[in-house]
Amino acid sequence: MTDRDETFDKVAELIAPFNKKNAPLTDTTSFAGDLEWDSLVVMDFVANIEDEFDILITMNMQAEIETVGQLVNAIEQLRNEGE
Amino acid sequence: MTDATIDSLDPAAHAAPAGGGKDLFSKFDALIAERDALLASGVRYPFGMVMEKVLSPTRAIIKGKETILLGTYNYMGMTFDPDVIAAGKKALDEFGAGTTGSRVLNGTYQGHAECEEALKEFYGTRHAMVFSTGYQANLGLMATIAGKQDYVILDADSHASIYDGCFMGDAQLVRFRHNSLEDLEKKLGRLPPEAGKLVVLEGVYSMLGDIAPLKEMVAIAKRYGAMIVVDEAHGMGFFGENGRGVFEEAGVEADVDFVVGTFSKSVGTVGGFIVSNHPKFEVLRLVTRPYVFTASLPPSVVATAATSIRKLMHSGEKRAHLWKNSKRLHKGLTALGFKLATDTPQSAIIAVLLPDQDTTVRMWHTLIEMGLYVNMARPPATPVGTFLLRCSLCADHTDEEVGEILGMFEAAGKVCGVIA
Numbered sequence: 001m002t003d004r005d006e007t008f009d010k011v012a013e014l015i016a017p018f019n020k021k022n023a024p025l026t027d028t029t030s031f032a033g034d035l036e037w038d039s040l041v042v043m044d045f046v047a048n049i050e051d052e053f054d055i056l057i058t059m060n061m062q063a064e065i066e067t068v069g070q071l072v073n074a075i076e077q078l079r080n081e082g083e
Numbered sequence: 084m085t086d087a088t089i090d091s092l093d094p095a096a097h098a099a100p101a102g103g104g105k106d107l108f109s110k111f112d113a114l115i116a117e118r119d120a121l122l123a124s125g126v127r128y129p130f131g132m133v134m135e136k137v138l139s140p141t142r143a144i145i146k147g148k149e150t151i152l153l154g155t156y157n158y159m160g161m162t163f164d165p166d167v168i169a170a171g172k173k174a175l176d177e178f179g180a181g182t183t184g185s186r187v188l189n190g191t192y193q194g195h196a197e198c199e200e201a202l203k204e205f206y207g208t209r210h211a212m213v214f215s216t217g218y219q220a221n222l223g224l225m226a227t228i229a230g231k232q233d234y235v236i237l238d239a240d241s242h243a244s245i246y247d248g249c250f251m252g253d254a255q256l257v258r259f260r261h262n263s264l265e266d267l268e269k270k271l272g273r274l275p276p277e278a279g280k281l282v283v284l285e286g287v288y289s290m291l292g293d294i295a296p297l298k299e300m301v302a303i304a305k306r307y308g309a310m311i312v313v314d315e316a317h318g319m320g321f322f323g324e325n326g327r328g329v330f331e332e333a334g335v336e337a338d339v340d341f342v343v344g345t346f347s348k349s350v351g352t353v354g355g356f357i358v359s360n361h362p363k364f365e366v367l368r369l370v371t372r373p374y375v376f377t378a379s380l381p382p383s384v385v386a387t388a389a390t391s392i393r394k395l396m397h398s399g400e401k402r403a404h405l406w407k408n409s410k411r412l413h414k415g416l417t418a419l420g421f422k423l424a425t426d427t428p429q430s431a432i433i434a435v436l437l438p439d440q441d442t443t444v445r446m447w448h449t450l451i452e453m454g455l456y457v458n459m460a461r462p463p464a465t466p467v468g469t470f471l472l473r474c475s476l477c478a479d480h481t482d483e484e485v486g487e488i489l490g491m492f493e494a495a496g497k498v499c500g501v502i503a
Binding site (some may be wrong): 056059 | 256266468
């Protein structure tokens with residue numbers, strides 16, 4: 001299992017409590033379209049992601065992230081920068 | 084026809100551009116439909132009301148009916164102060180109707196300089212800069228002071244003017260949970276220690292009327308080497324020994340780098356400002372686009388503002404009465420069974436929480452028919468999912484008027500099934 005797979009699994013685990021419709025999760029699942037999250041859910045979820053990976057995702061970055069795959073990539077990048 | 088100024092969704096009313104292009108207004112169809120459905124239910128439109136006459140800071144004629152105003156932010160009742168009115172008339176006679184120019188060109192008159200002097204005295208700061216609105220003051224500061232490599236750390240419930248200023252600039256934006264010390268510290272702790280940082284706070288948050296724990300928040304921001312701005316739009320005139328705002332009451336004046344404020348609330352006219360002790364502050368006059376690329380305030384407006392600000396320095400009694408009104412309304416509404424946004428009266432804003440849009444509109448309609456105007460607020464102006472009727476008190480509301488207000492809330496609440 002690669003680092004990216006592990007990150008994906010962890011992200012999926014953190015999405016679960018907010019995945020009310022049990023939408024299947026792939027790299028292309030979108031937060032606004034498939035998961036239908038509003039800004040309050042996004043804020044809670046991002047806070048959980050930040051705590052889990054000890055990173056900070058600015059609003060500028062959040063605006064660019066639309067899918068689960070993009071989020072996983074962003075997390076990988078931020079963690080590598082932090083090392 | 085003052086209530087219905089937007090065309091209906093009648094397809095015949097759709098004007099698609101020639102050449103088969105898309106009507107850019109089609110994105111608003113859902114909103115127009117929602118509004119049409121609201122009006123079809125027979126209620127008055129909350130966002131299109133016209134005041135036919137204004138009798139005083141607390142009374143106006145609306146649809147021919149004398150109405151108590153409880154949603155104007157006119158906290159200190161300065162709009163009809165005789166000295167303020169006289170100063171405005173004098174300036175209108177002596178300096179004309181408008182400046183027709185930018186502050187940096189032909190738009191700075193003696194009155195603008197005097198208004199800035201009044202602000203410096205009021206806040207005890209070395210610098211003051213007057214903008215044409217409070218919105219522009221926030222827009223200008225946020226967009227200008229933080230560059231691409233810098234971070235702006237803002238409360239999630241920040242006013243639209245703060246968000247818009249951030250989006251106009253190109254700083255890195257970090258949002259923390261509303262009034263959360265823990266989240267503020269967590270976010271700051273994850274930023275590069277050497278990076279430029281601006282923490283943006285508000286004294287009073289205007290939707291729910293709650294105040295920020297500024298003493299603690301400012302201490303945290305200082306610890307992480309951030310500069311700090313506090314927006315006192317809803318705190319000026321009402322908090323602190325000199326009425327400077329919540330930051331004065333919290334005893335953090337020495338640690339705050341900028342205070343942003345407005346003339347359109349306690350001061351009773353229109354305009355915005357930033358005050359600061361930063362030695363390089365004056366350079367902002369050259370680089371702040373919402374200051375440079377707009378016309379300055381009319382002479383009459385700065386004259387009324389300066390006069391009002393000087394009077395607010397000595398308004399202890401008015402302030403005491405405003406607090407008394409706020410406490411009584413909070414206590415009275417709570418006793419009637421209404422659910423309020425704050426457990427205690429924290430400011431001159433009392434927000435009544437309601438379950439949904441339909442109930443909120445019906446309550447608003449019932450109150451205005453009885454002769455009481457309050458603000459109806461809904462997302463996106465409010466935090467997600469919150470519908471409320473916001474009451475803002477005035478120092479000029481008499482004890483009898485507060486009694487009348489409570490009576491109307493009781494009757495309307497029963498009619499609409501909000502209270503038993």
